[in-house]
Amino acid sequence: MTPFDDPKVANAFKALPEDTRAGAMALRALVFETAASLPAAQPLQEALRWGQPAYLAPKGSTIRLGSHKSASFALFVHCQSRLMGDFTTAFPGDDRIDGNRAVLFDDPAQIDPTRHGWLIARALTYHL
Template structure:
């Protein structure tokens, strides 16, 4: 796991319940790994948005990580983008989705590097 540079982001992760933190950190690793393979996603910024860890690429759409009322953790994308619609078209009925804004997870083992990496890559390059 790559060290969290921003103390506010580190504190936000530390404040999460253990199950939520484990899932959010696993998604963070996938975001960082995916971004490292995308020159257009550099420099990737890790910051807080709405009190949650968020990832912003120069030509991307914001990705947020955190807990959800219906699941221990979730990957959030901008609700007014086409990201979730494209994701559910490419991977129908493979995830629990909340509307056009989040993929919901009950367990770290549900994270699929291929499928969720696809969504992350699209978000990080959304405005290209």
């Protein structure tokens, strides 16, 4: 597990309900794993945005993780990007989606490293 550099981010994870935290931590691990294979995503910055853990790469679009009113946890991308449209075109009907902003999850077992890693990689290199 990647250690937290920012205690505020660690505290944001600790404040999440247990089921949300487990899923968000699994997504966090996938973000770091995916970023490690992308030189353009380095250095990856972990910070808080809108009170949620967020991941920013030099040429990327922000990814956020957290709770969602319609799911246990979610992976959020910038709603004015083409990321979610590209994702739903590449993987139609495979996930529960909140418009153009989030993939929704109820269980960490729903996280697919290939499919969701694809979305993460696209977000981390969005501006290339």
